[in-house]
Amino acid sequence: MTTTPKHDTTGGTPAASPAENRRWAVLAICCVAAALLGIDNSVLNYAIPSLSRQLGPSSTQLLWIVDIYGFVLGGMLVVAGNLGDRIGRKKLLLMGVTGFGVASALTAYADSPGMLIAARALLGLAGATIMPSTLSLVRSAFSDPKERTTAIGISSGVAAASFALGPVVGGLLLDHFWWGSVFLINVPVMALVLVAGLLVLPESRNPHPGRLDWVSVPLSVVGMFGIIYAIKTGARNGVDDHTVWLTAAVGAAALIAFMRRQTTVAAPLLDLKLFRNAAFSGAIASNAVTMFTASTLSLGASLYFQVVRGWSPLTAGLALLPGPLSAAFAAPLSALLIPKIGRARTVALGLVLLAVSTAGLGMVTPHSSYWWLLPVLVVNGVGIIFIFSVTSDTILASAPRTATSAAAAISETAMEIGGALGIAVLGSVLSTLYRNDLRLPGGVSAQTAGAAEESVSAGVETGGKLSGATGRHLIDAARQAYCHSLHTTTLVAAGIMLVGAVAALFALRNVPAVLDDRTDGDADAAAVTGACEPKDAAPAAAI
Structure with missing residues (x-):
């Protein structure tokens, strides 16, 4: 569960918890993980010409290669965030980091468009577990309001800078190596984050999460996936595309059912x-x-x-x-x-x-x-x-x-x-x-x-x-x-x-x-x- 400061027995100032003693190291680890997500999110566009020449994807396959990461990421964020509060944010982050490293290697060595699409979907799933975990771990590590605000500001700044690093990193790698190198570079960095995370990151979770509502999970995923797919496909192909209206209708219906269910279950997926x-x-x-x-x-x-x-x-x-x-x-x-x-x-x-x-x-x-x-x-x-x-x-x-x-x-x-x-x-x-x-x-x-x-x-x-x-x-x-x-x-x-x-x-x-951080859940x-x-x-x- 979330660690709170323990007072000493002399009536002096509160003694720092182990999590607080390591708080700046926690921030550094979370910043590196978040930065790698930002770089990976923007680097693909620069590898497309090279991978297209080698793998020869059709126009439809190429669109899925580009979009599947965002579809899965957006569809799984709510579920992943709730899961982190249940099983532990450190545990979920380390699972996501491991998955992201494995998926990066699969992406780098994909030998067919289908394999590349599947690997990119796995990257989106891993990214959905990393994104909410990094911010929540930073919040848990900093109990002082001023330090917490500064730390989250630094984390946000690093995340913003990472999106612009994608073209730079991609350009440098593509000038000397094959297209897969822009994804393979993720592996050693995620391995470093994994080792450092195991040693440094404190664990925090909701001590009384209640039972997971398994009906809400598919409703959330289908709803978010359908809406995001409809928006992106409509922007590219126009609203005359019948799949846009079909997926929008399915997504909207699932989201409405999801929202209504969250008001009736004891432990909602989304409060x-x-x-x-x-x-x-x-x-x-x-x-x-x-x-x-x-x-x-x-x-x-x-x-x-x-x-x-x-x-x-x-x-x-x-x-x-x-x-x-x-x-x-x-x-x-x-x-x-x-x-x-x-x-x-x-x-x-x-x-x-x-x-x-x-x-x-x-x-x-x-x-x-x-x-x-x-x-x-x-x-x-x-x-x-x-x-x-x-x-x-x-x-x-x-x-x-x-x-x-x-x-x-x-x-x-x-x-x-x-x-x-x-x-x-x-x-x-x-x-x-x-x-x-x-x-x-x-x-x-x-x-x-x-x-x-x-x-x-x-x-x-x-x-x-x-x-x-x-x-x-x-x-x-x-x-x-x-x-x-x-x-x-x-x-x-x-x-x-x-x-x-x-x-x-x-x-x-x-x-x-x-x-101030609220410890009573109010x-x-x-x-x-x-x-x-x-x-x-x-x-x-x-x-």
């Missing part, structure tokens, strides 16, 4: 009472809004550098790196802002910074100077970490200790859905505007025009196949149209972020600057009735 807590629900909503807009920004920036500017994946990855690195370095600053301006204003400030940087990125042209873009990327990284470091800490601290893995899983699930919806909605806006803004040169055949209108990548590729001035004009037209469409899309995204900033001010307005509204603004907040020295 809906958590959402009565203003701190918890407000932070979840802020995360979903952020991912809804930021995911499209990430896609737009990647296409801009690689397609419009023509940079290699490695160069594009290095160009984007200052954003996540600034997030990692700015993470501790959020812990300093909370006692000064409150949690609501810190999250709102992050969303405003994100909105400004998003609108700034949308102002790019095919020939914009990178040095003009650099401060935009830095501001973007700082804004993201002001949001996620505060919301992650708020979610974990406002949930009872007995349900920290489940709370972390809910947060991760909301972010998965928010990101998928962002790509589906804003990505569709970007594509539609691109087609409307594309001005094709004269003399282009209908077939060539249709190919160029598919996307900016297709437009540049199609233009490259045409000889003479026509080809150059088509490439220029595609790049200009993309920049115009990116400008409008980012303005829409920035507007949504500003609305989210205002909503965060209201949703989190009663959340106190200090959120997570009702009384936990958040303190003041969050500086004039009413507890003094900084008390944090």
